[in-house]
Amino acid sequence: xxxxxxxxxxxxxxxxxxxxxxxxxxxxxxxxxxxxxxxxxxxxxxxxxxxxxxxxxxxxxxxxxxxxxxxxxxxxxxxxxxxxxxxxxxxxxxxxxxxxxxxxxxxxxxxxxxxxxxxxxxxxxxxxxxxxxxxxxxxxxxxxxxxxxxxxxxxxxxxxxxxxxxxxxxxxxxxxxxxxx
Numbered sequence: 633x634x635x636x637x638x639x640x641x642x643x644x645x646x647x648x649x650x651x652x653x654x655x656x657x658x659x660x661x662x663x664x665x666x667x668x669x670x671x672x673x674x675x676x677x678x679x680x681x682x683x684x685x686x687x688x689x690x691x692x693x694x695x696x697x698x699x700x701x702x703x704x705x706x707x708x709x710x711x712x713x714x715x716x717x718x719x720x721x722x723x724x725x726x727x728x729x730x731x732x733x734x735x736x737x738x739x740x741x742x743x744x745x746x747x748x749x750x751x752x753x754x755x756x757x758x759x760x761x762x763x764x765x766x767x768x769x770x771x772x773x774x775x776x777x778x779x780x781x782x783x784x785x786x787x788x789x790x791x792x793x794x795x796x797x798x799x800x801x802x803x804x805x806x807x808x809x810x811x812x813x
Contacts, residue, residue, distance in 0.1 A: 634667035639770050642783035670784050673795035674770035676806040684762035693760035694749050696768035701744050704731035723759050730755050750798045777810045
């Protein structure tokens with residue numbers, strides 16, 4: 633079988649690939665024969681464009697905020713295993729306070745998943761900081777993105793897939809430009 637992993641950055645994704653390759657070896661499988669895909673989202677930034685520009689927030693932040701969705705639901709449901717560093721913990725705690733107010737109380741997932749991975753809901757906007765986007769998505773200049781994707785390829789990922797946000801078809805051309813290099 634193959635494996636799909638959600639990319640944040642090359643170093644973190646490569647570390648996870650190495651763990652999966654070890655698991656494949658332990659299962660008696662040849663890791664070089666198994667197909668690994670890395671997928672995720674981010675934003676191609678113009679030179680000097682901040683990580684929290686309106687365009688970057690629109691294109692990248694739904695994936696970054698999704699990590700907070702998972703952590704907020706972890707007590708009620710199974711987590712995907714995401715973790716937040718200590719310095720980003722206040723953002724996660726702020727989201728948990730928002731999540732606690734969702735209704736119906738027995739089915740908060742209905743509200744948390746409205747527009748999930750497609751766009752931010754108004755209450756999420758203040759949480760989509762430059763640091764959150766930088767650390768939890770594949771966002772950066774064309775040169776940076778190309779270097780990250782090359783590192784993923786060189787580590788053994790066979791394919792890269794970018795999430796394209798609903799209503800932002802321009803992202804297809806931007807990612808094609810990145811991948812052409």
